[in-house]
Amino acid sequence: MSVLLVGITVFVLAAFVGFEIISKVPPTLHTPLMSGANAISGITIIGAIAAAGLSATSLAQILGFLAVVTATINVVGGFLVTDRMLEMFKSRRDRDRASK
Amino acid sequence: MTEVLYLGAGIAFIVGLKQLGGPRTARSGNRVAALGMLVAIAVTLVAQDIINWGILAAGLTVGSALGAWFAIRVQMTSMPQLVAAFNGFGGIASALVASVVVIEGGLADLAPETVITLILSTVIGAVTFSGSFIAFGKLQGILPGRPLVFPGQKIVNATLAISLIGLAIWAGVAGEVAGYWAVGGIALAIGIMAVIPIGGADMPVVISLLNSFSGLAAAAAGFAIESNALIIGGALVGAAGLILTIQMTEAMNRSLANVLFAGFGSDGGSSVAGTMSDQPVTRATADDVAIAMAYAESVMIVPGYGLAVAQAQHAVRELADSLEEMDITVHYAIHPVAGRMPGHMNVLLAEADVPYEQLLDLEQADPLFAQTDVVLIVGANDVVNPSARDDSDSPIYGMPTLNVDRAKKVIVVKRSLSPGFAGIDNPLFYDEKTLMFFTDAKAGLEETQIALKSL
Numbered sequence: 001m002s003v004l005l006v007g008i009t010v011f012v013l014a015a016f017v018g019f020e021i022i023s024k025v026p027p028t029l030h031t032p033l034m035s036g037a038n039a040i041s042g043i044t045i046i047g048a049i050a051a052a053g054l055s056a057t058s059l060a061q062i063l064g065f066l067a068v069v070t071a072t073i074n075v076v077g078g079f080l081v082t083d084r085m086l087e088m089f090k091s092r093r094d095r096d097r098a099s100k
Numbered sequence: 101m102t103e104v105l106y107l108g109a110g111i112a113f114i115v116g117l118k119q120l121g122g123p124r125t126a127r128s129g130n131r132v133a134a135l136g137m138l139v140a141i142a143v144t145l146v147a148q149d150i151i152n153w154g155i156l157a158a159g160l161t162v163g164s165a166l167g168a169w170f171a172i173r174v175q176m177t178s179m180p181q182l183v184a185a186f187n188g189f190g191g192i193a194s195a196l197v198a199s200v201v202v203i204e205g206g207l208a209d210l211a212p213e214t215v216i217t218l219i220l221s222t223v224i225g226a227v228t229f230s231g232s233f234i235a236f237g238k239l240q241g242i243l244p245g246r247p248l249v250f251p252g253q254k255i256v257n258a259t260l261a262i263s264l265i266g267l268a269i270w271a272g273v274a275g276e277v278a279g280y281w282a283v284g285g286i287a288l289a290i291g292i293m294a295v296i297p298i299g300g301a302d303m304p305v306v307i308s309l310l311n312s313f314s315g316l317a318a319a320a321a322g323f324a325i326e327s328n329a330l331i332i333g334g335a336l337v338g339a340a341g342l343i344l345t346i347q348m349t350e351a352m353n354r355s356l357a358n359v360l361f362a363g364f365g366s367d368g369g370s371s372v373a374g375t376m377s378d379q380p381v382t383r384a385t386a387d388d389v390a391i392a393m394a395y396a397e398s399v400m401i402v403p404g405y406g407l408a409v410a411q412a413q414h415a416v417r418e419l420a421d422s423l424e425e426m427d428i429t430v431h432y433a434i435h436p437v438a439g440r441m442p443g444h445m446n447v448l449l450a451e452a453d454v455p456y457e458q459l460l461d462l463e464q465a466d467p468l469f470a471q472t473d474v475v476l477i478v479g480a481n482d483v484v485n486p487s488a489r490d491d492s493d494s495p496i497y498g499m500p501t502l503n504v505d506r507a508k509k510v511i512v513v514k515r516s517l518s519p520g521f522a523g524i525d526n527p528l529f530y531d532e533k534t535l536m537f538f539t540d541a542k543a544g545l546e547e548t549q550i551a552l553k554s555l
Contacts, residue, residue: 004213007323007331014332017114018339025121027436027461028450030344030443031179034311036120036130037340038186040113041311043137043333044194044318046144047325051200052159053150060203061152065159067196072163073170074190074314075141079134080171081182085447086127088176092455 032085039078045071102147103328105139110332112136117336123456140329176451177408180307180441181239184232187310191228194317195284198222198324208275214324215272219280221320223264223287228313230291235306238295239440245300253297260290298360301405301482303440305348305359312341344442351436351462353488353499381517384535386547389476389511392535393548394555396473396509398429400465402502403445404438406479406514410541416478417452419549426552431458433465433475433502435483462500472507479514479541485526495524510534513544 025033048071052064112132119129150156174182198221207215237243264286271279298306315337322330349356384392393399401420407413420430432454434445446459460468469475477484487494488501504510505528512534528534537544 003326004323007326007328010328010331011319011323011335014110014114014335015339018117018336019343021114021118022121022340022343026123027434027443028123028446028456028459029121029126031183031441031447032126032130032443033117033120033340034308034344034442035179035183035186036133037117037337038183038190038311038314039130039137040117040133040333041187041190041314041318041337042193043109043113043140043330044190044197044321045137046140047197047321047327047330048159048193049141049144049150049156050148050325051197053145053148053152053156055152055200055204057203060200061155063196063203064152064200065155067193067200068156068159069163069166070189070196071193072160073167074186074193075137075167076164077167077171077182077189078186079130079137080168081174081179081186082130083127083134084171085176085179085450086130088447088450088453089123089126090450090453090455091123092457095453095455 028089032082032089035078035085036082039075039082042071042075042078045075102143105143106327106329109136109140109143109329112139113333113336117340176413176448177411178240179447180303180439180444181236183441184235184239184307184310187307187314188229188232188236190314191225191232191310191317193225194314194321195222195225195229195287197321198225199284201324202277202280206275207271207277207280212272215275217320217323219268219272219283221317221324222280222284223268224313224320225317226284226287227291227294228310228317230288231295231306231313232291232310234292234295235303235310238300239303243296247299248296253293257290257293260286260293264290294360300440301437302352302359304437304442304444305345305352305356307441308341308344308348309356310341312338312345315339315341348437348442351500352496379530381529381536382532382534384511384537386537386544386551388535389513389537389548390551390555392509392511393423393428393474393476394426394552396428398431398472399423399474399476400468400472400504400507401430401432402475402477402480402484402504403432403434403449404478404480404483405440405444406481406541408439408444408448408479410479412478412541412545413448413452415542415545415549417449417454419545419552420454422549422552431460431465431468433460433462435462435480435502438480438483462502466503469503469506473509475504475507475510477504477510477512477514478545481514481526482524484528485524486528487524487526490527504528505531505533508533511537513537513539513541515540
């Protein structure tokens with residue numbers, strides 16, 4: 001099987017998995033889900049690392065550097081802010097426990 | 101071994117996203133996904149024969165510092181802007197990855213499918229970037245939140261789209277790197293043009309869609325550099341964003357095309373609108389509001405974007421606490437498109453320590469209004485507009501709204517009578533069972549709280 005076909009297979013299967021696991025998310029979690037998913041889209045960072053780490057020409061190095069910076073902002077910021085949000089989500093039980 | 105670890109990262113993303121869908125598991129889900137990301141990064145650093153360590157270290161340090169700074173400093177009311185900005189950064193990163201491949205290797209010697217995916221990754225990434233930062237500007241108040249439309253806009257857009265396709269074909273077929281750069285530039289312009297005609301209240305749809313795009317850009321980059329980890333991560337995010345986009349458009353009873361292209365609200369108050377504004381409303385003071393609620397058995401609070409603007413989430417929760425101490429049942433009814441991004445109200449109220457069991461979505465809340473004594477509307481407008489149900493001439497006719505007018509009494513906390521973003525008048529305000537409390541949401545709720553205590 002060609003690399004392209006493997007890629008398409010992986011893409012289609014992953015998209016189906018995505019639709020299956022996400023379609024039942026309660027509205028309460030929509031924002032953290034989105035910002036968590038956003039952080040996952042920062043996986044492009046591994047492409048950015050290769051781009052910045054392997055390139056020879058200076059223009060490529062500059063753009064590679066920018067790719068690493070933006071992808072890292074996306075990854076680090078995305079996961080951190082999602083964690084910060086989810087820390088606040090409390091059930092009534094958690095809240096009562098905290099106030100005691 | 102490398103591929104196995106990348107697969108592990110992909111599985112961590114799937115497990116993480118699944119756990120993000122449940123309130124009890126969400127936090128660990130986010131951490132599982134973050135761990136997967138860490139593994140993927142570590143594997144890449146080890147497996148690639150990296151030569152430019154200095155550049156890499158600098159990039160990772162600067163990016164981590166900026167990302168952490170944004171994440172820690174952001175106020176919960178500004179969360180939509182931040183997510184928009186992060187979407188934009190993810191998008192441009194994918195486009196930059198593609199551009200480096202083109203600079204280093206040119207286009208002429210590549211396989212056709214690689215050329216196509218490089219161009220796709222660049223186009224989607226650049227559109228996501230410029231579109232997200234226009235959305236950011238609108239949400240932050242740097243740009244006007246209303247739809248920006250000008251004569252000839254459609255012609256400009258069509259010209260841009262046709263040139264994009266033409267240049268992309270030229271770049272691909274002739275292997276012209278100059279054409280590739282032009283495609284990138286036009287994609288940036290298209291992102292700007294796509295988001296400026298969209299009004300502030302449609303931002304939940306826009307942000308969800310850009311979220312999906314940031315995933316698709318990563319997936320396209322994954323095809324170009326033959327990385328399954330990128331394809332898996334990108335496809336998951338593309339799917340997640342698309343589902344939210346569809347849910348948001350359904351919550352407004354509009355098609356995606358209508359949200360993107362209609363310039364909604366630009367023709368402010370065309371139909372029955374303006375004619376009603378002369379009708380009398382019942383004005384109320386903090387004391388009136390406090391008395392109405394004190395004699396209720398059940399209160400339903402309906403928050404909207406005005407709550408976020410006034411930073412009134414803590415004030416509303418303190419008022420709700422006082423009501424509960426008086427044995428009054430309090431719930432919050434959250435419309436899916438209340439606020440500026442999916443779940444915006446939920447995050448704000450969570451910040452104010454409101455337990456999530458108290459938050460009801462549209463389907464849960466709507467049947468309860470008929471048995472509710474007092475509905476307290478804080479900074480919401482279009483999502484409680486009865487003309488969406490009653491007036492077939494209304495621009496929002498058919499949008500599922502909260503039928504608050506079925507409750508015994510309605511209190512609206514609002515700055516002025518000005519209509520919502522769509523410029524549509526709200527008959528609810530003139531209903532005889534409605535009390536209008538004209539004030540800043542935060543100040544008004546605090547006054548009500550004091551009045552309630554002194555009853």
